[in-house]
Amino acid sequence: MANILIGTCGWTDRALLTSGWYPPGHRDTEGRLRHYATRFPLVEVDSPYYALPTVRTTTHWAERTPDGFRFDVKAHSLLTGHPTRPSALPEDLRAHPRDDALLTELWTRYAEALDPLRRTGRLGTLLFQYPPSLTPGPTAEAFIRTARERARDWPFAVEFRNPAWWHSARTLPFLTDLDATAVSVDCLLYTSPSPRDRQKSRMPS
Structure with missing residues (x-):
């Protein structure tokens, strides 16, 4: 039987911060993560989608969580083909042409930043969330496939925001061939399929 871990999308979500869920003494940067990790075994980290973390930051994440805790880390927006402002890139890469060399360099820095999580056994998966335009x-x-080749030997999950992927007979064999986990969202966010089509659109992870 599979071991299912449950967590939230981030430990700095505004709703958490304003709800009073964090007790006194656990409302600073370090305290929030330490408290969160006493309640959940898993968290999805969205911040790398907007800007690459530093090794120092991810080392702190590892130090402030217990053995067995897992971080699912979203890939940077440029790695998944989203529109990306120059300010979201490292300063020395902002004037670089938007080409394969830039993607390779960005992936290298992303992987280096996540290495402390990987070395300490705290990396759950890399989450590549693709835009509706894909x-x-x-x-x-x-x-x-190019992204998967860059991330070979890393855990790799794919989330499609275009519902056409979930209705294509090619999608499941394609992800299986990539050894990629499928992450699904409710297609009602984008379309109004019939109940039968909604059932077909949900793929097992």
């Missing part, structure tokens, strides 16, 4: 087809598959 439609199924050979070009999109090649883009995702």
